[in-house]
Structures are given as structure tokens and as C-alpha cells.
Amino acid sequence: MAEIKKTAVAKAPKLADPIASSIDKSTQELIARAQQLGIDTVFDRAAQMKPCAIGIQGICCKNCAMGPCRLPLPKGGIDGEDTRKGLCGATANTIAARNFIRMIAGGAAAHSDHGRCVAEVFLSAARKETDAYKIKDPNKLLAIAPFFDVAVTVEVDGQTQDRNIDEIALEVAEKALNEWGKAEGELRYLKRAPAPLYEKWTKTGVKPRNIDREIVEIMHRTHMGVDQDYKNLMKQGTRASLADGWGGSMIATDLQDVLFGTPYPLQSEANLGVMKEDHVNIIVHGHEPVLSEMIVAMSQKPEIIEYAKSKGAKGIQLGGICCTANEIFQRHGVPQAGTYLQQELAIITGACDAMVVDIQCVFQNLANVAECFHTKLITTHPIAKMEQDSVIHIEFDEHHALEDAEKIIRMAIDNFQNRGSEVMIPQYKASAIGGFSVESIQYHLGGTFRGTYYTLNDNIINGRIRGIAGVVGCNNARTRHNEAHIQVVKELIKNDVIVLTTGCNGIACAMEGLLTPEAAAVHCGPGLAEVCETVGIPPVLHMGSCVDNSRLLLAATEVVKAGGLGKDICDLPLAGSAPEWMSEKAISIGHYFVASGVYTVFGLHLPTSGAPVFHDYLSKEMEKMYGGRWDLEADPIKHAQMMIAHIDKKRQELGIDKARERVLMDMADRQALEG
Known part of the structure; x- marks a missing residue:
């Protein structure tokens, strides 16, 4: 058996303090182990490399060869012009506006190109070009078809009949894919928003025309010597972010639900302790479920399990990292091995037989870490390769999806026998329930025949639930891993604010045990705890991956439709948060929430502080146009309290700031809520 190559990576001159780096014990143990083995991780690199003081403020321009031009704030700030x-x-x-909307372009491109890939696979499935992908949720297909102007019925001899599901799927696929590059019109999904919000977008001229155009136009406007008005630049940034949230991301989520099944709650586990020493451990990491769905399917085949046993393993253990973890967790109950910052640590256990990656948030240093162990690192996407020779590239093709998945799994099984003797899997994991789609929340609140958000609205109105928070986003090695995520969420639910979560925040909450109904009695205020106990839900509802933030937009829209809490998303006692944000996607997500009317607080910093006038435009003027605005607070308790203060402000504006006695509502009362 191969031993760990301890000399493969030189010991770092400065090492991270494991306790100061993370609140998670698994992470702490594996950081210490990596340091003992002389393997550097993201935590050590964060300790060694300080961020650029100018860049972090958003006031360094490198858009032409005369730069980079750096415009530091004078000491003491700006006094006068x-x-x-x-x-x-x-x-x-x-400069700050150009940089900011370039981040929006990068984030929108990442999510929307993910969506394009899903749409292309959906089209292949609709054309019957692949046997691996089929329509798993025809009801979801029928629900979204009208938004693409696709009829679900047809008149035959004066009689209305249901159309063939294959015909509907093909027409939806073609029209969905056209949203990326159509020559005229506007994105079809914009009209899913509440009518007052749609009118705001119309009035301000920010309705996206197609997804690709808005991203390209940002790159043009921010080229040297083009758009030099920060307000006009942000107008285009808003268009592109809406093209992401109400376009590429929303289409991706919907088509994934149709292809792979709309999530409904199921139970699993989270943290690196889900790995098993006597099993073949395959970690899938990235964002697109197109491949991971096939790996899940293939890993469950009896002949594959028997093959694993023939190599000395007791079975196959899949685990997920980052948003791929969220995708296969919410549909199949595959355990979540960890968040973004734990990807190197999964290999450092010595038990990872293969790590399979696709796109986004994948460290190039995984290759260096894998070289210290037996782990096969496999890239699978044509746009995401690594320069290291040790990395295996198996380009995934939806037309041969199961064959590609089988090849990858058999490679991992064959590698099981090559493990070194030094396996160390931290023995920490927590139970978690995830898979709360918009549809499943309706079911939990109202049942099969009365699916509705009225119950949620009733409990917000009567004061048992103070409001709603969307807490999402990445980890950032510049802060203590998971600490801000958990402190923000605990402070919110303690104050009776129900939390909707996606992405790495969802995994962090799962690791902390917050995704179980039992968590309500321990961590929640009395009102939210009562609702969770009555309905049987956790106080933190896991709604998927970062591309699934579109579910939060639609959930907010359903709350508006249910009545009694205003006419627009900006009227709701609702706030958004990204406590440990890291990527350009977070900026795009944050801005499409702001432009949809949501008060949105980011932790750490925003790359706008070096331009106070522009920063004020985001944090003050945006609210006048869209009802939502940006805010910033690094301290997680203050961060949560700012969200609660906004929720209380909205409750006061709605006239529901005082708790009401519980009243049993009849049908007439419910109908009156719509008024």
C-alpha cells in the first residue's frame, strides 16, 4: 500500500491556527493533520497572504495597459470634492462601479452558463438523443410551460385534450434555450415577479433582453473609455443580475427539477465524518448536477456494488462538497461531506479514493494535495481543466452519461486498494433534513389539496413568526470558517425569524444540526418553535444550491400572492444575508435580490468602500428605485440585528407590529387576506 508522500509540498513558513480558522472540529483536526504532514491548505495560505488594501475597496483599475491605476482614500477620508x-x-x-458590475457579469455568467448546460441536456432528453435523462417530474414541466408560452392542451374536434408530454418538453426546451440569445423581446420569466415589481423594472428600464447580451454589454461598457457614469453602469449591472436571478438561474433550477425531480424533504447527514474507512469514498464537488446525478444512479447498481466488494470494500460511499453536495442531498439524501473550505480536507483524510469535480469553486491546489495521497482527481467539464499532469480528465458527454459515470466509479473502486495506512476520518457528523422546494413548502403548510403559503402568512401576521430571512452564500478564508454563518442564523431563529438557506450556508447549518425539527426547541424563540413543532419542519429550511436562490425569489412571490403582507416583495418582513461571501456569483445574487426589493446585508466587506458616493448609491438610492438596498456588517450578531430591525420596520409599515391573539380562520377570512 502506498504511503503518503510527505515531502511533496514544502512546509509553509507561517501556519494557520486551527482553532482560530474554523468553529468545526473536523476542520480543526484536519488542518492540524495537514500541517503535521507538511501539506499547505487554504487556511495556511490565508495566513501567509494579506489582501490588497486598494483592491478590497474596489478602487484599482486594470482595464487598460496604462494601469493598474490605484486610487487610495486619503487618510481621514474625503473632506470636500x-x-x-x-x-x-x-x-x-x-472605477468602483466598473469593477462592481464586472463582478456581476462574472457571477451571472457562471450561473447562467450552468443553466445553459442544463438546457442543452434537457433539449437532448426531449429529442430522445440520450437514454440517461428522462422527464422525472412532468407536473413541474406542465407548471413552467405557460411561462414559455407553451400550450399544455390542444383543441381536437371541439374537445380540449392534454398535449403529448414529449411535445411539450421539446417546445419548452427550445424556447428555454432561446432565452440566452434571442434577438428581441425580454426574458419570459420576468412576469413571474409580482406586478408592482415588474412595473418598477419597466419604469427604470432594466428588464433584461436576453441573458448573454446583458453580460456582453457589461464587458463593453466597462472597456476603457466607454461608460463613465456610475449610475448608468449600475443600470446595466442591474439588468445583468436580473438576467441571472429571473433568467439563467431560475431556468436552471426549473429544468433540473423536471429532469431530476423536484426536491421534497428527506434526511441525511453532514460533515466529513460521513466518509467510511471500509467503503470506496467518492467525493463529488462543483455545481452542475448533470454528472453527479449519473454518478448517484450508477453507484447504486448491484453489479457496481459487487465490483467494489470484490476489491475488498464493503460498499460505495458518496459524499458532496459545495453546491453539488446540495444538489444530490436534496434529491437523493447523499451526505454532505463539507463546505467550500473543506475540499482539500476531504483528501487529507487519506480515505478519498476519487474526487470528481466539474465547475466553479474548485481549488487548483486540490491537485497538489491529491499528489500527497492516493486520491484520483478527475476533472469532467470542457471549460474546467487543471495544468497539473497528475489530474485525470474525463470529459462528460450527456449522450454517453452512464458510461462516463461507470468509468469514473470503476476507477475509484480500483484505487481503493492503493490507500496508504494513515487514514484519519474525523468522527463528527450531524443529521440534516433538506429539500424544501417552493412546492414542498406549500405541501407542508397546506397539504396535498390545499397547498398554500397562507399558513406562513397567518403566522407572520399573528406574530408567531417575526419574518423571513434568506441566508446564503460561500465561505471565506478571511474569516473564521462557518462562524458568521452559524451566529447569524442562530440570532435570527432565536428572534422568531424563519430562515431559508442555500449553498454553503446550508451545509454549515446542516453540520451544526440546525436542519432538524428538533433544533427549534433548542434554538428558537417561542413563536417560531411552536410553528416548527406544529408543522414538523426545521427552523432553517434548506432550499438547494446557490443557483437555487431563484427558489427564494419565487417563495417570496408566493408569500405576496397569499395575501395580507403587501403587494410587492419589498413590502414583506423579509431580509437577505451573505455572511461569508466570497465569489462573483455572490455579488450577482446580492444585486438581483436588491433589485427584487430585498434588504440585503453582506459580511466582511464590499468592494465599494473606496468610492463613498458610489457606495451610498447602492446602500441608499437603490431602495428608492426597487425597494431593496445593500448593507454591510462584519459582526455576525450586529449583522442579524440589522436584518431583524428591517423586518420590524416592515411589520410596522404593514400594521402587524403587535402580536395578535390566535384566531381560527374560516374560508371567508382566508379569502379576505387576498384583498
Whole structure:
């Protein structure tokens, strides 16, 4: 058996403190182990490399070869006119706005290209070009078809008949894929938003025309010497972010539900302790479920399990990292091995026989870590390769999906016998329940025949639930791993705010045990605890991966439709949060929530602080246009309290700021809520 190559990576000159780096014991143990073995991780690199003080403020421009031009804030701030300029004369506001909307473009491109891939696979399935993918949720297909102007019935001899499901699927696929590049019109899904919000977008001229165009136009506008008005730049940034949230991301989520099944709650486990020493451990990491769905299916085949046993293993244990973890957790109950910052640590257990990655949030350093162990690192996407020779590339093709998945799994099984003797799997894991789609929340609140958000609205109105928070986003090695996520969420639910979560925040909450109904009695205020106990739900509802933030938009829309809490998303006692944000996707997500009317608080910093006028535009002026605005607070308790203060403000505006006596409502009362 091969031993760990302890000399493969030089010991770092400065090491991270494991306790200061993470609140999670698994992470702490494996950081210490990596340091003992001389293997550097993201935590050590964060201790060794300080962020750029100018770049972090958003006031470094490198958009032409005369730069980079750096415009630091004067000591003590700006007193009077801001005279800072780049070589071309670009002001700090222009530079910060350009940088900000380029981040929106990058994030929208990542989510929307993910959506394009799903749409292409959906089209292949609709054309019967692949046997691996089929329509698993025809009801979801029928629900979304009208938004693409696809008829679900047809008139035959004066009689209305249901259309063939294959015909509907093909027409939806073609029209969905057209949303990325159509020559005229607007995105079809915009009209899913409440009518007052749609009218705001119309009035301000920010309705996206197609997904690709809005991203390309950002790159054009931010080229040297084009758009030099921060307000006009943000207008285009808003278009592109809406093209993400109400376009590419929403289409991706819907088509994934149709292909792979709309999530409904199921139970699993979370943290690195889900790995098993006597099993073949395959970790899937990335964001697109197109491949991971096939790996799940293939790993369950009896002949594959027998093959694993023939190599000395007791079976196959799948685990997920990052948003792929959320995808296969919410549909199949596959355990979540960890968050974004734990990806290297999964290999450092010594028990990872293969790590299979696709796109987004994948460390290139995984290759260096894998070289210290027996782990096969396998890239699968044509746009995401690594330069290291040790990395295996198996390009995934939906037309041969099961064959590709089988090849990958057999490679992992064959590698089981090559493990070194030093396996160390931390013995920490927690039970978790996930899979709360918009549809499943309706079912839990109202049952099969009365699926509705009225119950949620009733309990917000009567004061048992104070409000709703969407807490989402990545981890960031510049802060203590998972600490801000958990402190923000615990402070919210303690104050009777129900939390909807996606992405790595969802995994962090799962690791902390917050995704179980039992958590309500321990961590919640009396009102939310009563509702959770009555309905049988956790106080933190896991709604999927980062692309599934579109579910939060639709859940908010359903709350508006249910009545009694205003006419628009901005009227709701609702706030958004990204406590440990990291990627460009977070900026795009944050802005499409702001532009949809949601008060949105980010932790750490925003790359806008070096341009105070532009920063104020985001944090103050946006609210006048869309009803939502940006805010910033690094301290997690203050962060949560700012969200609660906003929720209380909205309750006061709605006239429901005082708790009401519990009243049993009859049908007439419910109908009156719609008024």
C-alpha cells in the first residue's frame, strides 16, 4: 500500500491556527493533520497572504495597459470634492462601479452558463438523443410551460385534450434555450415577479433582453473609455443580475427539477465524518448536477456494488462538497461531506479514493494535495481543466452519461486498494433534513389539496413568526470558517425569524444540526418553535444550491400572492444575508435580490468602500428605485440585528407590529387576506 508522500509540498513558513480558522472540529483536526504532514491548505495560505488594501475597496483599475491605476482614500477620508483620477481621468466612482458590475457579469455568467448546460441536456432528453435523462417530474414541466408560452392542451374536434408530454418538453426546451440569445423581446420569466415589481423594472428600464447580451454589454461598457457614469453602469449591472436571478438561474433550477425531480424533504447527514474507512469514498464537488446525478444512479447498481466488494470494500460511499453536495442531498439524501473550505480536507483524510469535480469553486491546489495521497482527481467539464499532469480528465458527454459515470466509479473502486495506512476520518457528523422546494413548502403548510403559503402568512401576521430571512452564500478564508454563518442564523431563529438557506450556508447549518425539527426547541424563540413543532419542519429550511436562490425569489412571490403582507416583495418582513461571501456569483445574487426589493446585508466587506458616493448609491438610492438596498456588517450578531430591525420596520409599515391573539380562520377570512 502506498504511503503518503510527505515531502511533496514544502512546509509553509507561517501556519494557520486551527482553532482560530474554523468553529468545526473536523476542520480543526484536519488542518492540524495537514500541517503535521507538511501539506499547505487554504487556511495556511490565508495566513501567509494579506489582501490588497486598494483592491478590497474596489478602487484599482486594470482595464487598460496604462494601469493598474490605484486610487487610495486619503487618510481621514474625503473632506470636500473627491479629486482622485486614473490616467484617463476615471473617477473613483467610475472605477468602483466598473469593477462592481464586472463582478456581476462574472457571477451571472457562471450561473447562467450552468443553466445553459442544463438546457442543452434537457433539449437532448426531449429529442430522445440520450437514454440517461428522462422527464422525472412532468407536473413541474406542465407548471413552467405557460411561462414559455407553451400550450399544455390542444383543441381536437371541439374537445380540449392534454398535449403529448414529449411535445411539450421539446417546445419548452427550445424556447428555454432561446432565452440566452434571442434577438428581441425580454426574458419570459420576468412576469413571474409580482406586478408592482415588474412595473418598477419597466419604469427604470432594466428588464433584461436576453441573458448573454446583458453580460456582453457589461464587458463593453466597462472597456476603457466607454461608460463613465456610475449610475448608468449600475443600470446595466442591474439588468445583468436580473438576467441571472429571473433568467439563467431560475431556468436552471426549473429544468433540473423536471429532469431530476423536484426536491421534497428527506434526511441525511453532514460533515466529513460521513466518509467510511471500509467503503470506496467518492467525493463529488462543483455545481452542475448533470454528472453527479449519473454518478448517484450508477453507484447504486448491484453489479457496481459487487465490483467494489470484490476489491475488498464493503460498499460505495458518496459524499458532496459545495453546491453539488446540495444538489444530490436534496434529491437523493447523499451526505454532505463539507463546505467550500473543506475540499482539500476531504483528501487529507487519506480515505478519498476519487474526487470528481466539474465547475466553479474548485481549488487548483486540490491537485497538489491529491499528489500527497492516493486520491484520483478527475476533472469532467470542457471549460474546467487543471495544468497539473497528475489530474485525470474525463470529459462528460450527456449522450454517453452512464458510461462516463461507470468509468469514473470503476476507477475509484480500483484505487481503493492503493490507500496508504494513515487514514484519519474525523468522527463528527450531524443529521440534516433538506429539500424544501417552493412546492414542498406549500405541501407542508397546506397539504396535498390545499397547498398554500397562507399558513406562513397567518403566522407572520399573528406574530408567531417575526419574518423571513434568506441566508446564503460561500465561505471565506478571511474569516473564521462557518462562524458568521452559524451566529447569524442562530440570532435570527432565536428572534422568531424563519430562515431559508442555500449553498454553503446550508451545509454549515446542516453540520451544526440546525436542519432538524428538533433544533427549534433548542434554538428558537417561542413563536417560531411552536410553528416548527406544529408543522414538523426545521427552523432553517434548506432550499438547494446557490443557483437555487431563484427558489427564494419565487417563495417570496408566493408569500405576496397569499395575501395580507403587501403587494410587492419589498413590502414583506423579509431580509437577505451573505455572511461569508466570497465569489462573483455572490455579488450577482446580492444585486438581483436588491433589485427584487430585498434588504440585503453582506459580511466582511464590499468592494465599494473606496468610492463613498458610489457606495451610498447602492446602500441608499437603490431602495428608492426597487425597494431593496445593500448593507454591510462584519459582526455576525450586529449583522442579524440589522436584518431583524428591517423586518420590524416592515411589520410596522404593514400594521402587524403587535402580536395578535390566535384566531381560527374560516374560508371567508382566508379569502379576505387576498384583498
